[in-house]
Amino acid sequence: MIKYSRSDIEGMDRITRLTLINSITGYKPANLIGTINSIGNTNLAIISSVVHLGSDPALIAFIMRPLIGERHTMENILETGYYTINHIHRDIAEKAHFTSADFPREVSEFDRCKLTPVFLDDFKAPFVADSKIKLGMSFAETIEIKRNGTIMVIGQVEKICMDEPYFTPSAGLDLAQAGTICISGLDSYHEVEKWATFPYARVNEVPEF
Amino acid sequence: MIKYSRSDIEGMDRITRLTLINSITGYKPANLIGTINSIGNTNLAIISSVVHLGSDPALIAFIMRPLIGERHTMENILETGYYTINHIHRDIAEKAHFTSADFPREVSEFDRCKLTPVFLDDFKAPFVADSKIKLGMSFAETIEIKRNGTIMVIGQVEKICMDEPYFTPSAGLDLAQAGTICISGLDSYHEVEKWATFPYARVNEVPEF
Numbered sequence: 001m002i003k004y005s006r007s008d009i010e011g012m013d014r015i016t017r018l019t020l021i022n023s024i025t026g027y028k029p030a031n032l033i034g035t036i037n038s039i040g041n042t043n044l045a046i047i048s049s050v051v052h053l054g055s056d057p058a059l060i061a062f063i064m065r066p067l068i069g070e071r072h073t074m075e076n077i078l079e080t081g082y083y084t085i086n087h088i089h090r091d092i093a094e095k096a097h098f099t100s101a102d103f104p105r106e107v108s109e110f111d112r113c114k115l116t117p118v119f120l121d122d123f124k125a126p127f128v129a130d131s132k133i134k135l136g137m138s139f140a141e142t143i144e145i146k147r148n149g150t151i152m153v154i155g156q157v158e159k160i161c162m163d164e165p166y167f168t169p170s171a172g173l174d175l176a177q178a179g180t181i182c183i184s185g186l187d188s189y190h191e192v193e194k195w196a197t198f199p200y201a202r203v204n205e206v207p208e209f
Numbered sequence: 210m211i212k213y214s215r216s217d218i219e220g221m222d223r224i225t226r227l228t229l230i231n232s233i234t235g236y237k238p239a240n241l242i243g244t245i246n247s248i249g250n251t252n253l254a255i256i257s258s259v260v261h262l263g264s265d266p267a268l269i270a271f272i273m274r275p276l277i278g279e280r281h282t283m284e285n286i287l288e289t290g291y292y293t294i295n296h297i298h299r300d301i302a303e304k305a306h307f308t309s310a311d312f313p314r315e316v317s318e319f320d321r322c323k324l325t326p327v328f329l330d331d332f333k334a335p336f337v338a339d340s341k342i343k344l345g346m347s348f349a350e351t352i353e354i355k356r357n358g359t360i361m362v363i364g365q366v367e368k369i370c371m372d373e374p375y376f377t378p379s380a381g382l383d384l385a386q387a388g389t390i391c392i393s394g395l396d397s398y399h400e401v402e403k404w405a406t407f408p409y410a411r412v413n414e415v416p417e418f
Contacts, residue, residue, distance in 0.1 A: 001371065002374050003329075003369070004369040016378040017265060019378060019381050019382070021264035025259045025260065026259065026391065027384065027389065027390075028236075028260075029234050051234065052234050054230075057219075058226070093407075094405070094407055097407040098416065099410075102412055113418055114418035121212075141356065143354065147349060150262055157218060159212065159214055160213040160218070162210065164211070165211050166211075169228060172394045172395075175232065182236040182391055184382065184403075185381045185382060187381075187407050188381060188405070188406050189405045190401045190404065191401070191404050192399045193402070194393075197396050197397050198396050198398070203310045206321065
């Protein structure tokens with residue numbers, strides 16, 4: 001067995017530690033956050049930290065580092081109160097990856113990475129037209145994690161748009177049909193294949209293993 | 210295009226809404242949280258909301274609903290200050306899934322679901338012996354999300370144990386080699402295959418798409 005202690009981790013060079021700790025939680029969802037500011041400049045950022053908070057109300061969060069790349073996203077969300085979350089599929093993964101470059105304010109990642117902004121039903125933030133599952137979000141609140149200066153951004157699901165009927169109440173949402181991919185670490189992209197669905201776990205129906 | 214508005218979502222029956230909103234963020238990591246209380250009762254809970262907060266210090270969070278299934282996990286973490294996060298691979302996925310049944314306090318999911326607890330190097334919480342990548346965590350803090358009563362549990366990585374050398378600084382952590390799987394929605398388990406790694410995104414090295 002290979003073991004790393006806390007002091008082993010703290011003693012790693014920065015890039016090695018980033019690489020290890022960014023991948024140690026397992027697979028991460030691959031999403032693009034679309035925003036616009038009050039004078040019409042759009043912004044697009046790849047985010048792998050989107051997490052479900054609850055279904056009623058439908059709340060979703062993501063984690064943001066406030067002082068680096070994603071700061072334009074945060075500023076825009078606070079300015080307009082709206083943003084979009086767009087699933088990444090294989091055909092747009094490379095473009096999506098490069099939205100993480102630290103472009104200056106006046107460069108829109110939509111333009112530079114050739115992803116198409118679309119304003120559906122006058123929603124106040126740009127969706128990614130190329131994405132097959134798109135969420136329109138209203139900003140709810142930020143919670144600062146003082147321990148390391150990151151910020152949890154919480155939003156309410158206002159709108160869900162799908163290119164095809166990927167969702168049915170009986171079968172659930174078919175992410176494989178939509179081609180949604182996942183991320184590990186900082187730079188690795190993965191295709192996913194469903195192999196099992198297990199029934200809701202009731203105490204008196206748990207199998208004898 | 211298929212569209213669901215906020216009022217469409219709010220008007221769904223509870224199970225349909227749970228199914229949709231639990232899967233709409235994309236793929237989720239598949240982990241088991243191992244704990245023990247002060248009188249030696251162990252507990253094991255499947256969690257799909259683990260999220261990376263930062264690498265220096267190495268902080269990881271997960272989201273917990275305080276008043277239902279996972280409450281024993283929370284109580285144990287607060288009692289001892291320690292817990293483990295254990296990756297789920299295909300061979301243990303069904304057992305892992307059924308840890309979500311609402312077993313009474315005196316039943317350990319380790320025993321009932323035939324997963325083996327192991328205390329490595331006297332770490333104060335049980336690891337899952339069957340898991341190939343195991344994290345030992347010290348409890349740092351909880352942050353309550355007042356909007357829906359969920360709790361973010363933040364911990365510091367104290368220890369990483371791997372069955373094989375899945376991590377190298379150059380190639381990163383090979384989750385596919387470890388067989389780590391991911392989850393969508395409440396009940397669907399997926400195998401994952403890496404198909405691309407893209408370089409670190411520097412502004413002047415972004416391809417012309």
